[in-house]
Amino acid sequence: MTKSSFTRRGLLKTGAIAGAGLALPTIFTSRANAYMNEPKGGTVTLGFNVPQTGPYADEGADELKAFQLAVKHLNGEGDGGMLNTFSSKALTGNGVLGKKVAYVTGDTQTKSDAARASAKSMIEKDGAVMISGGSSSGVAVAVQGLCQEAGVIFMAGLTHSNDTTGKDKKANGFRHFFDAYMSAAALAPVLSNQYGKDRKFYMLTADYTWGWTQAASMKEFMEGEGWNMVADVKTPLASTDFSSYLTPVLNSGADVLILNHYGGNMVNSLTQAVQFGMRDKQVNGKQFEVVVPLISELMAKGAGKNIEGILGSSNWNWKLQDEGTKAFVKSYGTEYGVPPSQAAQTCYVQTLLYADACERAGSFDPCAVVPALEGYEFDGLGNGKTLYRADDHQCFKDVLVVQGNDKAQNEYDLLNVFETTPVEKVMYEPDNPFFAGGDLGQCNSGA
Amino acid sequence: MDAIFLQTLNGLDKGSAYALIALGLTLIFGTLGVVNFAHGALFMIGAFCAVTMQRLLNLSFVTIDETQKDFLGNPLKVETPYVESWFGPDMGAAIINWSVPLAIFLAIPVMLIVGFVMERGLIKHFYKRPHADQILVTFGLAIVLQELVKANYGANPIPTPAPAAFSGSIDIGAALGFDPNVIIYPAWRMAYFVFSIIIIGAVFSFLQFTTFGMVVRAGMSDRETVGLLGININRRFTIMFAIAAVVAGLAGVMYAPINSPDYHMGMNFLVLSFVVVVVGGMGSLPGAVLAGFLLGVLESLASMNEVKNILPGIDQIIIYLVAIIVLLTRPRGLLGKKGVMED
Incomplete structure (x- = not known):
């Protein structure tokens, strides 16, 4: 018979030390900040986590361009893009809550572990108050979980798995892109x-x-x-x-x-x-x-x-004829010489939606931003009337059925919108079996 | 039955690529005694010669057409390839259409130079070093080459279509007397198989029927004696390295239409090709070719749904499984000779 090395005293001692150790960082941060990475100076930092290397690098490059354009528009540079067509008028091109928007970028390499590491570094070292990006659902689910634990907002980029707002949904995570x-x-x-x-x-x-x-x-x-x-x-x-x-x-x-x-x-x-x-x-x-x-x-x-x-x-196509799309295509096309992809559009819109939510909430505190986005209805961002549903933090909007174009007018004229499926036809209940099993939990502000 | 026939064809075509890469690996190993982990990168560079050729032929000048509009509503910039303006639209379009086969003429000099520089610049310093050092340095070189290609061509696969004449498929079943429409195989993959047989034949004839080849074969079996006869065997081996690079490069050029090239494609083939070399027998050229086709066909047959239903996942491991069995029963590989890599 082997003798167990556990004793009651030993266990209590280790428990106490471990508990103190775990509590320590939060004691310090909560004294300094009301919430994780509360912006102190004249700027607020956002973290854009996209695949800059690996097989999805070109997709990631497009997302990054869209993020940079969004930051420009938020800071009042350029032609303002979709800020001019957005149904909410809270953003005025004066940064967010009077703070100039700055950003840091990370490389997900389309690998969950690398994506988590770069998101972690942007949160801990660079003080990012929001993380966005994606282009693989595996990555999005992993980073969303990390942001929930760390107490920052995650605005998902291109991720199409049902699980992102299904069984892996999180209170701090929001998805504008549609799902499978x-x-x-x-x-x-x-x-x-x-x-x-x-x-x-x-x-x-x-x-x-x-x-x-x-x-x-x-x-x-x-x-x-x-x-x-x-x-x-x-x-x-x-x-x-x-x-x-x-x-x-x-x-x-x-x-x-x-x-x-x-x-x-x-x-x-x-x-x-x-x-x-x-x-x-x-x-x-x-x-x-x-x-x-x-x-x-x-x-x-x-x-x-x-x-x-x-x-x-x-999710979206640059040939749509609504005012939001036209404004975005014009400003992206002028800046980069090519029309934006659907990945670019979702990343741009997510950045605007986050900034707008902060502005309306009057704070960057994740637990103030979450209710500002939950159940929020908006328009003018390229997809028509859209709802951010409170139950699962998923956007509901019309879906495009597209078809490869056989009469291309130019090298970007690759897809035709075959049919626009109205949102009612693709809507589902939050407890739909394809999305069941997850729980949003409580918002975490990291305090 | 037709399913088996179809998968066998498929395996032969996959085996062609394995055999060509393994042939080059064996040539380098047999002559220089170097385990070249950068060989997959040479295959990838070959495929990018096809991409480059396609881009060169598509180089265009821009004219502004006021009658048409681009996506922003500005006057449309029309690009006309130089080739089309030099040779006329029809001839120019035909040349562009045949860019992949034409890339062979680009790939041969490029691969000779790459092979020569690689051998003289780096690998010759590692002849006397242990195999582990050689593997590390060539593996590092492969990563450097990959990153260079990625920096210049991006990370996404680049479509490199075959000539229109080969873009469809051939109804082999009908030609052989089976029911029509059952055994259909892409024309370019058939062409790839034929091409690889020609290259393999050419390499063997070169070694068998030329004086140069005879010296190389003599050097492979006894380097010192050949040196004592006053023959500069090292220079010949350098040339063999360059030839092996050309074989890998040509395999890559012709593979480009099958799978859009990306910077990582070499690595996918490298590991399998090493298994092929080991199964065929280190240092045995016929062994490399035989094992290449054999493993290609086995892999293909293992991915049939009927097989996978009985043994799930077998298609992913069959090659390694066969390698284990061969090494247990015939430690020198199928056609391996005594004394190779055993000192």
């Missing part, structure tokens, strides 16, 4: 209209949180339309040659291929599917079709001609 469920809800009626009710579909799915929720949502909605799933095959995120995953599709009896892939993965899988003749094929007496549920302009650019005619969904 909304994509599927918007796409399903369009697909069954275009391709018929009697279809058999095969899915290739990126093997991580976003891919899983995307595949589950597509299956739910397409089966609701009367389609039958042949198989859902998970592919490793690092996979670059999909040929061995594509060849089984050819003889599976499926007549639709749904690619739950993103970024470089999607560019490769779609290109290869086209090489295998899948878009010229007849199966079960019908034209074989390929569907990409989440399409971005950057991916369309990567896929080139192969994207033509392909249906998918987007």
Whole structure:
């Protein structure tokens, strides 16, 4: 028999020391600040955490440009962009709450651990009072958790997994981008209209949180339309040659291929599917079709001609004709010479929404900002009337069904808006099984 | 049955890339005794020669067309490639369309220079050092090359399409008497397989039927004796290094339309190619080719849904599993010779 080295006294002693140790930093900070990183001087610092290296670096570069433009506009430089069309008039181009906006940037490398480390450094060393950015749901979920613990606000950038505002939702985290469920809800009626009710579909799915929720949502909605799933095959995120995953599709009896892939993965899988003749094929007496549920302009650019005619969904498109979009495209286009992507739009809007919430709350305190954003309705930021729902901190707005453009007017004219699905059609209850299991918890101001 | 046939084809084509890279690795190892972890980077540089060629041919001058508007409503800037203005629109477009095969003419000199500089500038200083040092320095070099490419070309994959004539697929089933529309294979992948067979054939004939090749083979089996005969074997080995670089580079050029090149593509192939070399037998050129095709086909067959339903995840590990079995039963690999890497 082994003798346990635990004693009651020892345990109490360690417990007391550990407790004091844990309490110590908060005692000091709470004396100095009312909340985490309360801005003291004439500036307030925001932290922009985007992939600057790794496979999503180009996406990240676009997000960063949008953040920089937003900061300019907040500080009253440039033409003001969407500040002129935003339904709230709290922001006047005089910084936020009279403080000039400064920012620091971090590199997520599209890896959760690197993203957490850079967010941590921006919070602890640079005094960032808000973190934004993303472009992978794995990263967004990890950084959101960190911000909740640290007591700063997280304004998610491009993240499309249901889990970000589903089972992994946090009180300090907010998402403007749409999610996999909304994509599927918007796409399903369009697909069954275009391709018929009697279809058999095969899915290739990126093997991580976003891919899983995307595949589950597509299956739910397409089966609701009367389609039958042949198989859902998970592919490793690092996979670059999909040929061995594509060849089984050819003889599976499926007549639709749904690619739950993103970024470089999607560019490769779609290109290869086209090489295998899948878009010229007849199966079960019908034209074989390929569907990409989440399409971005950057991916369309990567896929080139192969994207033509392909249906998918987007959060936003620069060709929309509302005043907000026009103002944003004009100011982004003048600054950088290219139209903004949907990732740029969501990051720009998130920065404005955060600044506006601080202004309306009269404080940078996360526990004042959270109620200012919860249940907030706004307009003029490119997506029409939008609601930040209090129950899960998810934005609800119209969803775009887009199609690869086969009559491009110029090199940016890659996607057409096929249909705008009104928000009522993609709305769901907070306790929807696809989003169940999480809890927002309490706001944390880090004090 | 047709599914197996299709996967075999697929494996042959994947195996082509493995075989070409492994062939170069074995050449370098057999001649110089260096374990070259930068070989995947050479493959990647080859693919970027295709990208560069495409960009060179697409270099354009800008004219402003007042009748059309761009996305901001300003007059549209129309870009016309120089090639089209020199050779006429039709001929110019055809040249641009064939940019990937044309890139071979760019890749050969580029890879010869890269190979020569790499060997003379860095690797020759590591001949007498342990294999661990060689692996570290070449691995470091691979990372440097990757980052250079990333800094110049960005991190996202760059689409490099095959000529339009090869962009579709061939109905092989119909040609061989099966039902039509069942066994369809992309034309460019078929071309890649044929191309790799030609390159492999060329390397073997070069070693077998030229005096230079004979000296190199003699040097591979007994370096000292060849040196004693008054032959400068080191210079020949430098040239072999450059040739191995060209083989990897050409494999990369032709691979570009199959998978849009990105800076990281070499690493994906490198590890597998080392397994191929080990399974084939260190230092054995036929072994490298045989193992390349064998492992390519096995990997492809293992990724069939019927197989994966019985053994989930088998497609990810099959190559390593085979490597373990081969090494346990035939420690020198399939065609390995006695005495290689055993001193």
